[in-house]
Amino acid sequence: MKKHILFLISMLYVAVQAQDNTHPLYKDARQAAWVDSVYNSMSMDQKIGQLFMMAAYSNKGASHKEELKRLIQEEEIGGMIFMQDDAQVQVEMINEFQSLSKVPLLIGMDAEWDLSMRLKNTNKFPWAMTTAALAENDLITQMGTKVSDHLKRVGAHFNFAPVVDVNVNPKNPIIGNRAFGADPVNVSEKGFAYMNGMQKNGILASAKHFPGHGDTDKDSHKTLPLIGHDRQRLDSIELYPYRYLIDRGLTSIMVAHLNVPSLEPNANLPSSLSKKIVTELLKEKLGFKGLIITDALNMSGVTNSYPNGLTDYMAFEAGNDILLFSQAVKVGKEKIRAGIESGDIPESRLEESVKKILMSKYFVGLNKFKPIPTKNLMADLNDAESKALTQKIFEKSATLLKNEKSILPIVDIKGKKFAWLGLEEGDKEDYYQYLRKYVEVDKIDLNKGFTVNDLDKYDYVFISVHKSNETPYKSYVISQNSRDLIRRIGMKSKVILSVFGSPYALLNLDDHTSNATIVAYQNHEDAMKAVPQLIFGAIPFKGKLPVTINKDYHYGSCLETETTQRLGYSAPENVGMSSAKLDRIDEIANWAMQIQATPGMQIIVAKNGKVVYDKSFGYFTYDKKKKVEWDDLYDVASITKVVGALPLIMDQVDQKKFNLDEPLRNLIPRAIFSDKSNVTPREILAHQAGFYPWIPFYKETLDSVNYTPLPTYYSSTPKAGYEIPVANNMFMLNSYKDSMMNKIFLKESVPKRYRYSDLGYYLFKDYLERSKYQPLDIQVKNQFYAPLGMSFTTYNPLNEFPKDKIVPTENDQIFRKQLIHGYVHDQGAAMMGGVAGHAGIFSNANDLAKMMQMFLNDGLYGGKRYFSKEVIREFTKYQYRAQSNRRGLGFDKQFGNKGPACPCVSSSSFGHSGFTGTLAWADPDKDLVYIFLSNRVYPSAENRKLIQHDIREKIHQRIYDAIN
Known part of the structure; x- marks a missing residue:
């Protein structure tokens, strides 16, 4: 028996040894x-x-x-x-x-x-x-x-x-x-x-x-x-x-x-x-x-x-x-x-x-x-890694075939006008929305009165051809009507043509009338997300044409571009984060709405320069009539400090026109007669100047008995001397702004120590407007918002946006006796005509992420340098940490559990929060941006549930938990 077993073993060994391990179907010796x-x-x-x-x-x-x-x-x-x-x-x-x-x-x-x-x-x-x-x-x-x-x-x-x-x-x-x-x-x-x-x-x-x-x-x-x-x-x-x-x-x-x-x-x-x-x-x-x-x-x-x-x-x-x-x-x-x-x-x-x-x-x-x-x-068949890989493939395959005068990537967007026209039968909306995340783009509908001649006023016309993505067998042919339209527009305008379909679509297309031609291969949502990023330089063109179309567009044709360090949009797994863990933010957001901490919110997370979480939750108000969308505007409250007055100050410091350590009297002469004469901008920006926190300027403009606005100070219609809009049908006496400034100088300061105050930003506004002979809102828009592509960021949003795109704040029964909708929530900023250094900005999460990313990039964004690295580092570092002050210059920072962010952030991180329920935060150590916008003050500012339950901080923690 033993001999028989040994024989079988030896025969098995021979069979194994004889097996061809180079055979393509070979697995192992057994x-x-x-x-x-x-x-x-x-x-x-x-x-x-x-x-x-x-x-x-x-x-x-x-x-x-x-x-x-x-x-x-x-x-x-x-x-x-x-x-x-x-x-x-x-x-x-x-x-x-x-x-x-x-x-x-x-x-x-x-x-x-x-x-x-x-x-x-x-x-x-x-x-x-x-x-x-x-x-x-x-x-x-x-x-x-x-x-x-x-x-x-x-x-x-x-x-x-x-x-x-x-x-x-x-x-x-x-x-x-x-x-x-x-x-x-x-x-x-x-x-x-x-x-x-x-x-x-x-x-x-x-x-x-x-x-x-x-x-x-x-x-x-x-x-x-x-x-x-x-x-x-x-x-x-x-x-x-x-x-x-x-x-x-x-x-x-x-x-x-x-x-x-x-x-x-x-x-x-x-x-x-x-x-x-x-x-x-x-x-x-x-x-x-x-x-x-x-x-x-x-x-x-x-x-x-x-x-x-x-x-x-x-x-x-x-x-x-x-x-x-x-x-x-x-x-x-x-x-x-x-x-x-x-x-x-x-x-x-x-x-x-x-x-x-x-x-x-x-x-x-x-x-x-x-x-x-x-x-x-x-869930296993729809895993996050596969979705991330799909997005990466579309980003890297899109092919630039024509780029006259290096029109792409578009770097200079300030003052430029953009239009978009989508053609053919495929879905198109994703492309339009992602273009809008970079610049303001008018949608052209030729069925609603627009003509080709109307496109003369635009600097760039984006034309996109969308073929069916249902199956790979669908026709790639672009209709004659579409071809004629592309040719006619190209003869009059600067055209950037994107084909979301087979490269063979170019066979019957006269391409001589476009300034740039892009093949994106499929009308897929990830392709429509990728192409705007490529156009504006968030990612580079790398794709190569896999077929030959004609003598100009042959196999291997490709034009590569460089990046401009603009924000991109990608999947979490592509930047080392977990989609599943990031999605747990939804639980907190939904719970916050359930307990009525806020009726709605926008949340953005960007890692390594890529937005990886971008969601809007809930409604404008608790009646749930208007859903929050990504392009709706929130009153960002004190975030205004770091995206309004502060960038202008930083620029002046960069240009050696502003000394952080000179006495205030050198900047604002009337300060010489006050106890604020010797304080420095550094102390003011770090809230170390001993300024009183705030002054309720509005109180003395109200009747002392029934607290209604006094006609001495307000008119229900604009008229001579009463031209400052404070709220709907409420215009303030023009001269009262000067009284407000006097009150700031007369308000007694306390010994210098850390004490958060808005008052210094009234003074900075005064300085900035006098130094450039231009209103603060015009300065910051021209110098930052326009070139950054922050087309949804503004003071006094009703001048530019329809009311149904602006989220309301408080139903103010103390001062203005109305729902504050489209006007700044902060009373002092409202009395400044909606434009102040400390409050007044309305924006959306996507726009704020751009500016925070620019800070994170050490002052570089969209191919343009806004600040030197040295200025960014100076303003974002602790200033008086030894005196138990957690602040930077203008920027808030975190001291363990003290601060508006999660204790999980690094010591190099910085940002700011806002009274209306907002937060903008950046962490250089993790290359991370977090934007949270809400209107927690609706219908009453007494609603502190968002703060009491640490909603913003808990979401912040989830973000860090999602980093692999």
Whole structure:
């Protein structure tokens, strides 16, 4: 007995040693023993059954399912291709079918751009034509790895991808966007990257459609396409990718139904049924040892000439290992058995195919099959990493083909006017909204009275062409009307043309009338998010044209650009953060609204110069009539200090026009007669000057009995002497502003110590306006908001925006006796006409993030330097920390638990909060910006729930928790 065991062990060792570990289907040293064991246990009928891979659908009901079970139990088929449409049902079916099969089933799928090709509500990666434009292939390898994760998650082992057809024919109706373009080298390299990502992760890759379906205008699903090239041409173009991938370990090849006279002279014999093509060319001349599978045997390219069952026999005889989508399994099996028994097909031919199939099953782990769990299935199939990868692919594939006078990226936006016109049938709104995140853009609707002549007033006209993204087979042709319109506009205006569709759309487009031309490949939301970033320089153009259009736009055409350090928009995973953890911010935001801490809010998080969380919550008011949107304006209260007066002061310090340590009397002469004569701007900005916190200027303008505004100070209509708007139908006496300034100087100061005060910013406003003979609001808009692209930031927003885009604040029953809507909430700022150094700015989270990012960039943004690094560092550092003062210059900072931010922030971080329920914060150590805007003072400023429950701080903590 012992000798017998030793003999078996030695024989196993010999079998293992004899196994070819260079075989593309080789897995490990135990594979051969398992394959032989299973093969030797099967009958002839079972072996033939292994050749068949049948179509399975998760949406065809009970009768279909019963037929599949019959094929498993009676015909003992070797595998299934799942076609559509529900992942949960598919997993349940596979688990059941695997339990019924004596030999584990090999499950295949068409997942060229991930499972969404077949399963609804699953991740969708970009099409091959899009990824073909990538300058580097690493992202495609990552995509292959993620696709293999998803395939395994639904119980599949075999992806009928990559498509390595070289699509040199723009009229190809079935390949097109599914191909990696028109260059055989690029197709090969991209195909290998995708293959490599899958195979290294244990999924079989099957290159298709051999010997090459790229140069035809016919669809093999409907007919037998002709590939009429000679052998030399086929070797250099069509066959090139197959040789490349075979040399690099490709596991499988799918053979197409094509008429290729130079390879198979019988015009009625499709390539899939040709021994000359499958055996003599693919197996013998190209030396392919992996699995060979037919294209679906229900396609007209094969069924038009041969009856069901016979096609199975002919395909097997030609050299194919797997017969896909057989239309007559029983008949096909009988014919193959008869061929073997008659000697027409040697039994060794069956052994070769079945052992390759069994090797494949071992390769994907079917020697140890375990049922697939369904828990968290859909979440796993729509993972954040895949979404982030998709976005990155669209960012890096978009291709700049024309850039007259280096018009892109657009750097100088101050004073420029922009318009947008979207054409064709695809969704367009995302593109328009992301353009608006950079600049103010007018939407052109030619159906509402606009004409081409009306575009003369614009400096730039963005024209975007949006083709359907529903399937890769949709027409790419741009309509004649759209082409004429592009030409007419281009003759009059500076046009930046973006094509969200196939690059072949340029074939019938006169491109001479655009100043810049961009191909974004698909009308996908991530492409529409990427192109505005590319236009304005948040990210650089790197994509390369994967096909040839004409002499100007040929394969490899690309114009690269540099970045301008503007904010971009990306997925958290692309900057080292977790989407799932960031999404936990939603819980706090929703809870804050539930307890009525605020009716709504905007929240932005930017990391590494990329906005990775950008959400609006709730409503303007608790009656829930108007939802908060990203472009709505909030009264930011004291954030005004750091985005209003402070940047102007910083600029003067940078230019050596303002000395932080000179006495105030040198800046404001009337200070000489007050106890504020010797305080310095540094002390004022750090709240170390001993100023009184605030003065209720409005009180003496009210009747002392019923607290109504006195007619001495206010008029319900603007008139001579009463022209300062304080609220709706409320205009203040002009001269009272001077009285307010006098009150500041007369208000007795306390000994110098840390004491937060608004009063110094009234003085800075006075200084800044006198020094430049220009109102504060005009100065800051011209110098900062306009060039930064802060088109939603302003004082007195009703002068520029409709009321329904401005979030209301308090229902003021103390002073103005009305809901404050469109007017500044702060009483003192209102009495200054809405323009003050300490309050008055209205903005949205996106705009504030731009300025905070500029501070974070050490004064650089959008290709322009606003401040020196030294000034930024000076203003954002602690000033009087030894005196227990946490402040910088103008900027607030955090001292452990003291401050408006989370204790989790670094000591280098800085920002400011606002009374209305706002916060703007930047952390250089983490390259992080956090903006929180709310109107917690609605309907009453007495509502302190936002503060009492540390809502802003808790959200801040969640942000830091999300950093990987």
